[in-house]
Amino acid sequence: xxxxxxxxxxxxxxxxxxxxxxxxxxxxxxxxxxxxxxxxxxxxxxxxxxxxxxxxxxxxxxxxxxxxxxxxxxxxxxxxxxxxxxxxxxxxxxxxxxxxxxxxxxxxxx
Numbered sequence: 001x002x003x004x005x006x007x008x009x010x011x012x013x014x015x016x017x018x019x020x021x022x023x024x025x026x027x028x029x030x031x032x033x034x035x036x037x038x039x040x041x042x043x044x045x046x047x048x049x050x051x052x053x054x055x056x057x058x059x060x061x062x063x064x065x066x067x068x069x070x071x072x073x074x075x076x077x078x079x080x081x082x083x084x085x086x087x088x089x090x091x092x093x094x095x096x097x098x099x100x101x102x103x104x105x106x107x108x109x110x
Contacts, residue, residue, distance in 0.1 A: 009062020039068035048107025
């Protein structure tokens, strides 16, 4: 049952990631940045709410795992070149950490 929940969450997350990248990415990978930050917010929220079992399988592992994308982040960082790639990497990591903290803070208040 857990594997089915992971697959269901991943199907939604991957489709959303593909749509964001397809419609928002251009010379600067805005879509990939967006999904990585949103995924960090959601995962921070899941952590604060202490989700476990089926809920974390569906949302944390499945949805967030498929929504966020390290491989596209790495390829796009290299593709941007040294200066722009470094700026993009720093922006992504910073915003993702802030997003995770924000999600955690919101979840801790619930």
